[in-house]
Amino acid sequence: MALAHVRLALTALFLMAIGCFGTPAQAQRAVPALSARVIDQTGTLSAADRQALDTRLAAIEKSHGSQVVVLMVPTTAPEELAAFANRVGNAWKVGRKDVGDGVLVLVAKDDRKMRIEVAKALEGAIPDIAAARIIDGAIKPRFREGDYAGGLSAAVNQIGARIAGESLPLPSDTSERAARSAPGVDWTDLAIFLFFGVMVGGPVARGIFGNRLGGLLLGGGVGGLAFLFTTSVLLAGGAGLIALLYTWLFSGTGLSLGGRRGGGFGPAGGGGIGTSTGGFGGWSGGSGGGSSSDGGGFSSGGGGDFGGGGASGDW
Template identity: 30%
Template structure:
């Protein structure tokens, strides 16, 4: 009963922090045409860009799954996962009704990468598998300065997972879930400790801070189900028209799933 009282008191604060935090994310309005690769940094050569473009377009043509690779210099202080979430959700990456979109975000100056998965892919591509792909296929190449190889390897591994073909190193495959479980337990112990410590403070507000903002995002996004749901609107069933490539978009349904890393 006492715990319920704490949750009741904390929920409005979390909701306010959540709204304030998301107001800080400034994402460009959804363009009319969304290509499978957006490189605003000119990190890729023309040939590398075309190879990735064709690869992801062909995969979308044959499976309807839309993978958007977005390369930016910086997320301007925003968490990479949140930035990728906003792109996927507001731009409605994926097919309408399937929520089978994916955003592969690379922030070059920030040295951050995040793969955000739509809800329609999460039963096939779990967060743990996504983390393995980033650690095994992407980050090692990024550390060598080969961004194309990292993105190419990463997207290939994602395709293999979705086809049931990707086999991660067993040693790493067993270790990562344990690390996630341990981190999850420690995280909630810290939260309980903070709530318990502050509950006797007689209504002291305390600053919101970045930690409270991220906590609010995680808790509320995890409970949203369809998230801020794309599904609405309309882009001709995924952006294909007249046999030609009309760009991505039309779905959405992101709820914060995925994994990231840095180098």
């Protein structure tokens, strides 16, 4: 009988413990991958809507450096809206790394809730009361009419205006690199200049300094010239590597490889044009690769630093 009483007491204590501590917490909603400035997981916005918003957000980043992103999800459940927004902002690290000037506009469509999450560096430009006014004045009336694109566009315009009035470090973008580039430089002329320079200079450098040191010196010189005119480390490295390999492999005895193609120009008389043309083509390929890497996609600035600033609302 005493053993039965003990078992009953232990069972009661176990049930009390479950009641006090609750059941295990539900899993949090996964943070989506940051693949664009506008991410719509609800299928609400058209491609034209997303493009228009992206264009405006890109203009804000180009002019002022701050990153603003828009995320639409069906729901944030089981997580509360503000907690999810803060987690997404810090996971995506929106804003510049050394500034932390990011903004996340989050819409939970099925929950009929929205939030503007503001990183710490922009809490002066967009304080909580200002974020609430943007929600109440720009987003809510349009969302109630089903105009989601219009509400987001109006919000982005007001956020951009407030960022423009804030004293922030100027963005460092491609305009600085363009200013450093020599005006009126023709890419074809530059490539031809380097092509013949390597073809003529390779054997000379090899004859004076030897195969190894001559190749290193010529490669370094060509890479330096390429960087001076393009300010691209990728192109400079590619040009320097090609010059180095040409001097090591094709200068002198290597020029005879081109002679089999019928060329007759070159220091060794073996048709260096044929051989060097291949190198020139490879250099141009490097240029194309650099252009595509500079011009596509969107990525975080490495900022983050969201401390809970902003405001939430519904419609």
